[in-house]
Amino acid sequence: MTSDDAARTRVSRRTVLRGAAATGFLGAVGAAGALAGSPAAAAPDPGATAIVIGSGFGGAVAALRLGEAGITTTVFERGRRWPIRADGTTFATMTAPDGRASWFSGRAGVDSRLAVPVERYPGLQDRIVGNGVEAVYGAGVGGGSLAFGAFLPQPRAQDFRHVFPGAVDYAELDRTYYPRAKKMLGAAPLPDDILAHPRYVGARTWLDVLKRYGPDDVAFFDYAIDWDIVRQEIAGTRTPSIINGELTYGVNSGAKNSVDHNYLPAAEATGHVTVKPMHEVYRIRPRSRRPGFEVTVRVIDDAHRTVRTVRQEADYLFLAAGSFHTTAMLVGARARGELPGLSPRVGEGFGTNGDFLAIRLNPSDETGPVQGGPGYARMYEDDLPGGPVSIVYQATPLPAPMGEAATTHLVQAHTDERGTIDYRRSTGTAVLNYPHPAQSSRLDRRAVAFLDRFHQRTEGRFGRPASGVPVYSRATGFGSGSTYHGLGGVVMGSAASHYGEVKGYSNLFVMDGSLLPGAVGLVNPALTITAMAERNMDHFLATR
Numbered sequence: 238m239t240s241d242d243a244a245r246t247r248v249s250r251r252t253v254l255r256g257a258a259a260t261g262f263l264g265a266v267g268a269a270g271a272l273a274g275s276p277a278a279a280a281p282d283p284g285a286t287a288i289v290i291g292s293g294f295g296g297a298v299a300a301l302r303l304g305e306a307g308i309t310t311t312v313f314e315r316g317r318r319w320p321i322r323a324d325g326t327t328f329a330t331m332t333a334p335d336g337r338a339s340w341f342s343g344r345a346g347v348d349s350r351l352a353v354p355v356e357r358y359p360g361l362q363d364r365i366v367g368n369g370v371e372a373v374y375g376a377g378v379g380g381g382s383l384a385f386g387a388f389l390p391q392p393r394a395q396d397f398r399h400v401f402p403g404a405v406d407y408a409e410l411d412r413t414y415y416p417r418a419k420k421m422l423g424a425a426p427l428p429d430d431i432l433a434h435p436r437y438v439g440a441r442t443w444l445d446v447l448k449r450y451g452p453d454d455v456a457f458f459d460y461a462i463d464w465d466i467v468r469q470e471i472a473g474t475r476t477p478s479i480i481n482g483e484l485t486y487g488v489n490s491g492a493k494n495s496v497d498h499n500y501l502p503a504a505e506a507t508g509h510v511t512v513k514p515m516h517e518v519y520r521i522r523p524r525s526r527r528p529g530f531e532v533t534v535r536v537i538d539d540a541h542r543t544v545r546t547v548r549q550e551a552d553y554l555f556l557a558a559g560s561f562h563t564t565a566m567l568v569g570a571r572a573r574g575e576l577p578g579l580s581p582r583v584g585e586g587f588g589t590n591g592d593f594l595a596i597r598l599n600p601s602d603e604t605g606p607v608q609g610g611p612g613y614a615r616m617y618e619d620d621l622p623g624g625p626v627s628i629v630y631q632a633t634p635l636p637a638p639m640g641e642a643a644t645t646h647l648v649q650a651h652t653d654e655r656g657t658i659d660y661r662r663s664t665g666t667a668v669l670n671y672p673h674p675a676q677s678s679r680l681d682r683r684a685v686a687f688l689d690r691f692h693q694r695t696e697g698r699f700g701r702p703a704s705g706v707p708v709y710s711r712a713t714g715f716g717s718g719s720t721y722h723g724l725g726g727v728v729m730g731s732a733a734s735h736y737g738e739v740k741g742y743s744n745l746f747v748m749d750g751s752l753l754p755g756a757v758g759l760v761n762p763a764l765t766i767t768a769m770a771e772r773n774m775d776h777f778l779a780t781r
């Protein structure tokens with residue numbers, strides 16, 4: 238061992254312990270009496286190398302845990318970094334979108350049909366226009382956490398068990414991995430003093446609407462928000478962002494706890510992890526002389542031109558490019574013969590998380606001229622034929638005084654409707670196919686029936702049929718015509734093991750939403766992706 242190696246090993250051991258303590262990990266495994274075989278007990282291996290593709294929730298967890306274990310790790314991320322600027326102008330805004338809002342598409346908006354022209358730029362939202370659905374992803378160092386609405390709900394046990402294979406133990410996630418993920422993401426509920434602010438009248442009256450619906454199960458959940466910074470927004474010392482309902486083009490005040498504010502800097506601080514922005518991976522193949530993988534990467538500029546290509550190899554490869562792009566890379570590699578041993582199941586099981594987006598027009602309940610974000614309170618209705626449904630309030634980022642015009646709601650229901658991600662030889666690209674049109678979709682039928690019932694019980698029976706009218710046309714990007722929550726493609730127990738190892742190849746893992754079975758159980762998925770990646774990285778480090 239050289240003196241450099243020895244020094245690296247010493248740093249690795251310290252870093253493992255420091256990282257484990259910071260995340261409460263030692264306490265968790267100690268309580269379970271299971272220190273042996275845990276990552277904290279695994280000896281750092283300074284010779285080992287890993288590549289992580291993508292820096293969203295799954296990639297960020299992988300990077301941190303690999304770095305803590307002393308594994309030299311490179312994270313390739315196709316998008317740019319988004320440091321928060323003191324003048325509050327890091328990101329585009331909903332009222333004045335520009336190229337920063339969209340990934341080289343030349344258009345930005347809630348839906349491609351309603352989008353406005355912008356310059357082509359490596360911006361935040363990547364919209365995959367498939368056959369039958371649009372799936373939106375985040376792009377940049379932090380991935381979807383830059384664009385996400387910061388909702389961090391944990392699914393109920395019964396809803397989780399409805400979608401996940403029995404081999405995944407909800408109780409273990411609940412005990413160890415959800416708390417760890419929440420701690421890392423700075424998860425916190427909406428505080429009372431902020432809820433009392435005039436900007437949050439819409440959140441407060443949403444509770445009145447739910448009371449009119451009837452006595453049901455209302456869940457209050459956490460958000461990846463630094464509420465002290467929101468208090469500064471209210472005080473006028475930070476750029477108003479969250480209090481304007483601005484989240485999905487990024488949060489200029491810095492209040493969003495995206496993974497570039499927590500997991501990724503912690504990974505870099507281990508000294509073993511290098512994050513490379515504007516590096517787009519386009520080829521994966523097994524290394525020729527010994528076990529491991531080689532990736533080929535395009536270094537891109539702001540006009541999406543290739544500046545140069547680089548090749549890098551590693552012992553372990555973790556795909557975390559988001560459900561569409563991870564799956565697209567694999568179906569492409571299988572079709573071109575670069576990874577011929579992949580299961581034919583890769584590409585199957587794409588789901589939209591049971592999402593059905595609706596607005597309620599012209600609500601008679603006060604919502605305020607501007608709706609403060611991110612949203613509030615999920616209600617579960619468990620007494621419907623066909624299974625439970627949930628509905629949550631999301632602030633609508635309309636400029637004043639338009640906040641009074643409509644509220645936005647995500648309805649979620651269990652559905653077995655799934656799509657595929659297929660390789661198209663003629664273009665050499667992957668395509669998303671989701672063959673469930675509105676007329677025949679069971680999800681749509683159930684969600685529409687629920688929304689009609691919701692409207693009748695909260696407005697109609699009080700003589701206000703024109704208030705809170707639900708609108709969900711796919712033609713305007715609502716209903717199930719688009720999703721922010723595309724999951725699956727390399728599903729656990731089918732194309733991959735229950736811990737994310739891709740069938741057919743040792744040391745090749747998926748660590749992102751592609752591993753999940755098309756849904757997480759009637760809630761937004763980011764917390765579950767993070768918790769699952771924590772679980773799977775523990776397993777990797779304990780068993781490699």
Ligand SMILES: Cc1cc2nc3c(=O)[nH]c(=O)nc-3n(C[C@H](O)[C@H](O)[C@H](O)COP(=O)(O)OP(=O)(O)OC[C@H]3O[C@@H](n4cnc5c(N)ncnc54)[C@H](O)[C@@H]3O)c2cc1C
Pocket residue numbers: 290291292293294295296313314315316362373374375376377378379380381382384385386387388389390485516517518519557558559560562563721722723748749750751761762763764766
């Ligand atoms: C607008 C919006 C709002 C949302 N709101 C919420 C919410 O409130 N709560 C919630 O739970 N979920 C929300 N989501 C969903 C959530 O963001 C995703 O489920 C989550 O980010 C997926 O995590 P991931 O680890 O699978 O990958 P991602 O976070 O999608 O990260 C993948 C990363 O890989 C990179 N990448 C892709 N291809 C390549 C390549 N070839 N080479 C290198 N890098 C590549 C991408 O640029 C990206 O940074 C929202 C999503 C969007 C788009």
